[in-house]
Amino acid sequence: MTHSPLVLQVQGLSFGYPHRALLANVHATLSPGLTLVRGDESCGKTTLLRLLAGELAPQAGRLVLAGLDRQTAPDAYRAQVFWADPRSDALNELTARGWYARLLQQHAAWDAAALEAHIAGFLLQPHLDKPLYALSAGSRRKVLMAGAFASGALLTLIDEPVAGLDKPSVAYLTQVLARLAAQTTRIVVVAHHEGLAGVPWGLVVDLPAA
Numbered sequence: 098m099t100h101s102p103l104v105l106q107v108q109g110l111s112f113g114y115p116h117r118a119l120l121a122n123v124h125a126t127l128s129p130g131l132t133l134v135r136g137d138e139s140c141g142k143t144t145l146l147r148l149l150a151g152e153l154a155p156q157a158g159r160l161v162l163a164g165l166d167r168q169t170a171p172d173a174y175r176a177q178v179f180w181a182d183p184r185s186d187a188l189n190e191l192t193a194r195g196w197y198a199r200l201l202q203q204h205a206a207w208d209a210a211a212l213e214a215h216i217a218g219f220l221l222q223p224h225l226d227k228p229l230y231a232l233s234a235g236s237r238r239k240v241l242m243a244g245a246f247a248s249g250a251l252l253t254l255i256d257e258p259v260a261g262l263d264k265p266s267v268a269y270l271t272q273v274l275a276r277l278a279a280q281t282t283r284i285v286v287v288a289h290h291e292g293l294a295g296v297p298w299g300l301v302v303d304l305p306a307a
């Protein structure tokens with residue numbers, strides 16, 4: 098664990114895929130609480146989360162999380178991050194229960210009691226022993242979010258949280274995010290095309306249209 102103040106500094110971040118320039122000179126300082134990454138379809142929200150996760154390398158710029166530089170201390174940086182790409186097939190063969198057991202090993206601040214609460218809140222109990230490929234898009238999203246919230250990671254990245262969610266689950270998600278907004282030990286970043294009613298964002302990072 099690091100003793101630097103909990104802040105994520107994004108300094109001059111630029112990134113493009115071959116033939117597709119996307120993010121140019123992004124600057125932001127993210128404090129504990131909630132940040133919304135907002136923008137239209139295909140403007141680069143998921144790409145920015147993948148950069149913040151340390152999964153993609155920027156073409157320019159720096160990321161420093163609680164004193165850990167993503168470039169010079171990549172493993173230490175990534176150890177403080179929760180990121181599970183909802184579009185990835187990487188977890189398909191795992192059950193939620195199996196994946197949570199893996200996360201427990203990876204995240205020092207894993208909160209088993211919080212996981213139980215999120216499983217109940219998202220009504221996930223019937224799905225815990227099914228492989229993720231067998232779940233609906235919404236249930237899969239809920240499995241990922243329960244893991245994200247229970248991880249206790251200093252930086253938690255959540256992509257498109259309401260995609261495929263039923264109304265009661267959106268209401269539960271809203272409650273959880275509102276609680277996280279007030280805590281001082283985690284930075285939670287959510288990518289979505291607009292704000293969510295009832296969620297008090299501490300910071301909104303608007304990405305320009307593609």
Ligand SMILES: Nc1ncnc2c1ncn2[C@@H]1O[C@H](COP(=O)(O)OP(=O)(O)OP(=O)(O)O)[C@@H](O)[C@H]1O
Pocket residue numbers: 114115117119136137138139140141142143144145
């Ligand atoms: N691996 C990749 N290689 C090439 N282009 C990519 C890759 N991943 C994404 N893109 C392109 O980059 C652009 C931004 O994608 P990204 O998924 O980051 O946007 P987004 O804002 O999250 O989109 P959405 O709102 O549709 O989820 C899109 O045009 C997409 O097709």
